Amino acid sequence: MFATRSLAAKGMRMYSSSTSLNAKVAVLGAAGGIGQPLSMLCRLSPVFTSVSCYDVVNTPGVAADLSHIPSPGSVTGFTPTEGFGSDANVKCYPAGAGAGLADALKGCDVVIIPAGVPRKPGMTRDDLFNTNASIVRTLMEGVAEHCPGALTCIISNPVNSTVPIAKDVLVNAGVLPADVPVIGGHAGITILPLFSQVPGLTLTDAEREELTVRVQFGGDEVVKAKDGAGSATLSMAYAGFVFAENAVKAMKGEKVVQAAYVDSDVTDAEFFASPCTFGPGGVEEVHGFGEMTEYEQGWFDKMMPDLKAQIAKGHAFMEEK
Numbered sequence: 527m528f529a530t531r532s533l534a535a536k537g538m539r540m541y542s543s544s545t546s547l548n549a550k551v552a553v554l555g556a557a558g559g560i561g562q563p564l565s566m567l568c569r570l571s572p573v574f575t576s577v578s579c580y581d582v583v584n585t586p587g588v589a590a591d592l593s594h595i596p597s598p599g600s601v602t603g604f605t606p607t608e609g610f611g612s613d614a615n616v617k618c619y620p621a622g623a624g625a626g627l628a629d630a631l632k633g634c635d636v637v638i639i640p641a642g643v644p645r646k647p648g649m650t651r652d653d654l655f656n657t658n659a660s661i662v663r664t665l666m667e668g669v670a671e672h673c674p675g676a677l678t679c680i681i682s683n684p685v686n687s688t689v690p691i692a693k694d695v696l697v698n699a700g701v702l703p704a705d706v707p708v709i710g711g712h713a714g715i716t717i718l719p720l721f722s723q724v725p726g727l728t729l730t731d732a733e734r735e736e737l738t739v740r741v742q743f744g745g746d747e748v749v750k751a752k753d754g755a756g757s758a759t760l761s762m763a764y765a766g767f768v769f770a771e772n773a774v775k776a777m778k779g780e781k782v783v784q785a786a787y788v789d790s791d792v793t794d795a796e797f798f799a800s801p802c803t804f805g806p807g808g809v810e811e812v813h814g815f816g817e818m819t820e821y822e823q824g825w826f827d828k829m830m831p832d833l834k835a836q837i838a839k840g841h842a843f844m845e846e847k
């Protein structure tokens with residue numbers, strides 16, 4: 527640390543602080559062939575002000591070595607049972623404490639995973655599966671628990687299988703944000719969530735039925751729970767606020783896609799809710815809703831007569847005057 531400070535004072539820092547984005551990165555497998563140079567590049571980069579080097583072995587040495595590079599920010603080495611380096615928050619763990627992964631990951635914006643064995647001549651990447659699959663699963667469980675919002679990059683082979691493993695860990699932990707397109711209208715069965723369009727989501731028939739009906743009758747759930755004291759207010763206020771905030775972002779030129787119940791050519795109902803692109807002038811494009819499963823098509827077919835009747839009722843009211 528002394529070397530770092532004295533060189534910086536002489537103007538030998540590699541980057542000015544104005545280029546820093548204050549991001550924190552963890553390299554998991556940081557003592558390996560890829561992990562070491564990768565940790566060094568992160569240490570040198572102005573975008574990372576904190577580098578966590580985690581590995582099952584040798585990271586105290588890697589971190590100490592990297593800390594002698596005159597670059598701003600902190601670098602900290604972690605093993606499952608040790609923390610060692612320049613981060614002020616680092617702890618030294620009693621042997622066997624096993625808290626190293628958690629501390630390496632806490633607060634990370636980016637996680638890069640080159641942990642695991644590489645191939646030798648004659649091996650396919652898939653030959654690494656038995657060893658590396660469980661390494662990636664364990665490390666991703668740490669990510670799901672300690673920095674679920676981090677942008678995570680998987681290098682460990684076989685990538686074709688380890689990336690799906692990583693995704694499943696996040697899905698199973700319930701931390702992967704999933705957007706469910708909801709189309710149609712706003713009453714009972716005219717509300718149709720398309721769970722088949724949520725990437726990576728698999729539901730049993732019973733789960734799909736339960737969730738679909740729950741979304742369709744979500745408003746009723748609140749009315750019942752409030753027992754006569756009103757309908758949804760807090761969740762509706764939240765939804766209205768998000769909608770208004772997005773509309774203003776669109777007015778200022780940001781591209782915003784959000785669902786809205788609008789004049790529509792997407793189906794033969796005059797009004798229909800589906801994703802819409804908003805721009806400075808409001809709704810600029812009404813999008814379709816892609817493929818539906820047979821199950822969803824069944825609900826869609828039931829919905830349309832109700833929706834059209836409710837639209838006609840509004841028009842009829844206006845014609846009466």
Ligand SMILES: NC(=O)c1ccc[n+]([C@@H]2O[C@H](COP(=O)([O-])OP(=O)(O)OC[C@H]3O[C@@H](n4cnc5c(N)ncnc54)[C@H](O)[C@@H]3O)[C@@H](O)[C@H]2O)c1
Binds near residue numbers: 561580581682684
């Ligand atoms: N995606 C790609 O294009 C690409 C390219 C090259 C290598 N790879 C893969 O990257 C991986 C690493 O390659 P390498 O050459 O750096 O290997 P390496 O053996 O030099 O380094 C791997 C590191 O992972 C560590 N490790 C093992 N188990 C761990 C665990 N449970 N937690 C944390 N760290 C653990 C090891 O201690 C070691 O330091 C291999 O699977 C390799 O096939 C991928």
Ligand SMILES: O=C(O)C[C@H](O)C(=O)O
Binds near residue numbers: 644645683
């Ligand atoms: O060849 C390997 O095993 C490593 C990596 O997947 C590569 O393509 O270089």
